[in-house]
Amino acid sequence: MAGAFIEASCFKAANFPPEDSNLPEIAFAGRSNVGKSSLINALLNAKLAHVGGTPGKTRSINFYRTIINDINIRLVDLPGYGYASRSKTERNEWLKLVSAYISQRKNLILTCHLVDFRHGLLANDKELQEWLNNYKRDIFVVFTKADKIPKGKWRGTMQNYIMTQGVFSVNVPIITSTESKNGKRAGVDELKSFIAEFISSKLQA
Ligand SMILES: Nc1nc2c(ncn2[C@@H]2O[C@H](COP(=O)(O)OP(=O)(O)OP(=O)(O)O)[C@@H](O)[C@H]2O)c(=O)[nH]1
Ligand SMILES: [Mg+2]
Numbered sequence: 001m002a003g004a005f006i007e008a009s010c011f012k013a014a015n016f017p018p019e020d021s022n023l024p025e026i027a028f029a030g031r032s033n034v035g036k037s038s039l040i041n042a043l044l045n046a047k048l049a050h051v052g053g054t055p056g057k058t059r060s061i062n063f064y065r066t067i068i069n070d071i072n073i074r075l076v077d078l079p080g081y082g083y084a085s086r087s088k089t090e091r092n093e094w095l096k097l098v099s100a101y102i103s104q105r106k107n108l109i110l111t112c113h114l115v116d117f118r119h120g121l122l123a124n125d126k127e128l129q130e131w132l133n134n135y136k137r138d139i140f141v142v143f144t145k146a147d148k149i150p151k152g153k154w155r156g157t158m159q160n161y162i163m164t165q166g167v168f169s170v171n172v173p174i175i176t177s178t179e180s181k182n183g184k185r186a187g188v189d190e191l192k193s194f195i196a197e198f199i200s201s202k203l204q205a
Helices: 036-044 088-104 123-134 151-165 188-204
Strands: 002-010 025-030 061-068 071-077 108-116 139-144
Touching (some): 025 088, 025 123, 036 071, 036 108, 061 088, 061 188, 088 108, 108 188, 123 139, 139 188
Parallel strands (some): 025 071, 025 108, 108 139
Antiparallel strands (some): 002 061, 061 071
16 A cells, blocks of 8 residues: 555544545444554554554544555544443543444445454444444454464464354454564455455445
8 A cells, every 4th residue: 555644533523524435445443452553554554543552542533545456545543442441421422423434424335343362352342243233334353463372373263253252254354463573464464455355346346
């Protein structure tokens, strides 16, 4: 991907950038601290999204523009859910903002649901999946922080989640890490290819 930039950082739906049928959007959702902003930076190959040590770093919906396989797209960083110190007012704000996006956004063609590979889907991850399903949104599960699990256990861990957790995903989930090992970040290139293929198949449909 080349030529990446941030297009908008929105605390309300009225500020979302205009819908443009030539700009398919891939959203990134998941618990706070799961690694959404880090993965977006890895995909953009730029440090545009703020990464935080404390959960709740990204509070706005952030729209990033990039080009993948000659197609202009937006990567959309959604604020995370599920951290304990959040007040009821903050939770309501989150719900209002994120549901405005999920329920109405015509440009949204795929939501990558990021799940910490150490934990699998927790109760609020299942709620998110049900919510997206209710809106007939396509979900793609992306496991994060795989560097925290020995590589020899990756296949078994994923198979266990798939068998026991009723995971909704348009394809077999991808296992990723944004920690680089010998200059390589696990799963990032695969995710890029998947996004490119998914967009092409949707544009042809
Ligand atoms: N070990 C490891 N740490 C990671 C990885 N990805 C992200 N992190 C760390 O996890 C923390 C949270 O990362 P973010 O990318 O800010 O997470 P987020 O999902 O955007 O969080 P919110 O904006 O709070 O919802 C940071 O300290 C990152 O450095 C990874 O693949 N491996
Ligand atoms: Mg973030």
